[in-house]
Amino acid sequence: MARKRKLLRFVGFGCASIVVIVMGIAVWVAIQVREMTAPVVLTDYHPFRSQAKKQRYLAYYDARAARWPVPSRTLFVDTTWGATFVRISGPADGPPLVLLPGASATSLMFAPNVAGWAERFRVYAVDNVYDFGRSVYVRELKSPDDYVDWLDQVLDGLGLGERVNLLGLSYGGWIASQYGLRHPERLSRLVLVAPAATVAQFSREFVKHGLLCFIPHPYFIKSMVRWSIAGAIKGTLEQRRLAEEAAENASLGLRCFRLRKTVNPTVLTDEQWRSYQVPVLFLVGENEVIYAVSARQAVARLEHVAPEIETEIFADCGHDISILQTERFNRRVARFLTPDDQLKTGE
Numbered sequence: 001m002a003r004k005r006k007l008l009r010f011v012g013f014g015c016a017s018i019v020v021i022v023m024g025i026a027v028w029v030a031i032q033v034r035e036m037t038a039p040v041v042l043t044d045y046h047p048f049r050s051q052a053k054k055q056r057y058l059a060y061y062d063a064r065a066a067r068w069p070v071p072s073r074t075l076f077v078d079t080t081w082g083a084t085f086v087r088i089s090g091p092a093d094g095p096p097l098v099l100l101p102g103a104s105a106t107s108l109m110f111a112p113n114v115a116g117w118a119e120r121f122r123v124y125a126v127d128n129v130y131d132f133g134r135s136v137y138v139r140e141l142k143s144p145d146d147y148v149d150w151l152d153q154v155l156d157g158l159g160l161g162e163r164v165n166l167l168g169l170s171y172g173g174w175i176a177s178q179y180g181l182r183h184p185e186r187l188s189r190l191v192l193v194a195p196a197a198t199v200a201q202f203s204r205e206f207v208k209h210g211l212l213c214f215i216p217h218p219y220f221i222k223s224m225v226r227w228s229i230a231g232a233i234k235g236t237l238e239q240r241r242l243a244e245e246a247a248e249n250a251s252l253g254l255r256c257f258r259l260r261k262t263v264n265p266t267v268l269t270d271e272q273w274r275s276y277q278v279p280v281l282f283l284v285g286e287n288e289v290i291y292a293v294s295a296r297q298a299v300a301r302l303e304h305v306a307p308e309i310e311t312e313i314f315a316d317c318g319h320d321i322s323i324l325q326t327e328r329f330n331r332r333v334a335r336f337l338t339p340d341d342q343l344k345t346g347e
Contacts, residue, residue, distance in 0.1 A: 040137070040138065046136065047136060047258050049258055053255070057257070061108070064111075064249075065087075068108070068111055068114070069115045070090070070118045072087050075088070076134075076135075080138075080153065081137055081146070081149070082137035083129075084127065084129045085126070085133060085134035086124050086126050086154070087107050087125045088123065089123045090117070090118035090120070091120070091122060096160050096165060097122065097123050097337065098155070098158075099114075099124065099125045100169070100176055101128060101131075102169050102196070104225075104250040105132070106128075107127050108125075110125050110322070111242075112322060113326065116326075117330065126154065128171075128175070129141070129150055130147075130260060130262070132253035132257055137260075140261070141263060144266065146263070147178060148182050152186075160186075161186070163188040165187070165188050166187055166189075167190075169194065170194055170195065173192045173194060173196060174196040174197060174265040174266070176191075176192060177192055177195055180276055180280065184276070184278045188278065189280075189281070190278050190280045191281045193283045193284075193322065194283070199302065200301070202290060203289060203292045205227070206289065209223065209228075210224065213254070221247075221254050222248070225243075228289060228319040229243050229320035229323065230320075231287060231316070231320050231324050232323040235320075235323070239320075239323050243323065273305050274305060280306075280310065282302055282310065282312075283311075283312055284299065284313055285314045285315075285324070285325070286314065289318055289319060314329065
């Protein structure tokens with residue numbers, strides 16, 4: 001009998017502990033949701049949680065920026081959505097190439113790629129205004145049209161009229177896809193690299209990892225980043241460094257920035273894919289994990305509904321395509337952006 005009572009107390013304690021943990025997580029999620037929906041308050045440390053967290057994140061950011069591999073200058077472009085930070089590299093008279101990073105990333109994610117492009121192009125690497133980095137939003141972005149308007153104002157502020165080359169990766173790819181639909185008159189060519197949604201719904205694993213990021217521990221967002229770029233995590237020393245840097249930036253950003261309610265990326269309809277009026281290149285790694293379909297199925301859809309779109313699947317990589325296949329990726333993009341074959345790629 002005593003043994004039975006001891007077992008019951010143990011089970012009861014275990015159940016009570018689980019209830020407390022679940023309730024704690026629920027309360028934390030409620031706090032996060034409240035923070036995401038709260039009005040924008042323009043403190044002197046906005047969009048960070050405090051002055052100390054602002055200093056901490058920007059110190060980390062600047063340490064990474066010091067390793068930018070080519071000469072560059074930086075500026076802030078004023079828009080009605082906020083000040084947008086842009087890092088500019090390459091010849092002043094080169095064709096413009098604007099780069100949009102993925103969610104929870106910054107323009108610094110293109111550090112492995114910029115040297116290959118800045119030889120010929122005037123490269124504008126952007127920190128998305130409603131995300132981590134040095135850009136500072138002053139009001140919420142609530143729809144695809146808001147992102148399109150923001151990017152249009154950035155191009156205006158940079159003095160870029162027409163014939164702009166636009167490349168977006170992941171969430172930045174979705175933004176780029178939306179801009180290409182609405183403002184083809186400003187673009188020369190459009191590169192979509194594993195764009196978020198856009199071609200297919202998110203996979204269940206992606207959604208699961210995303211939901212776990214609401215749990216208040218750096219492990220979960222780092223786990224999501226490492227899962228999405230698992231190949232790089234197991235790659236060379238430099239590839240591992242870049243992968244861990246991406247995970248640390250996401251984790252530190254989550255701790256230092258106020259939460260925002262982001263716009264969910266959308267899947268383009270067949271009609272939208274067919275309606276592009278500029279040349280489009282769609283690149284994806286064969287091991288891509290963010291889609292509910294395989295990379296080959298995603299490309300097959302485009303080949304069926306919009307065969308004029310160039311597509312390519314890169315072997316031995318996934319969402320880490322720009323890290324694991326850097327040289328090939330850089331050359332493929334440059335070749336697409338240089339249709340007159342003036343750039344010798346070796347391919």
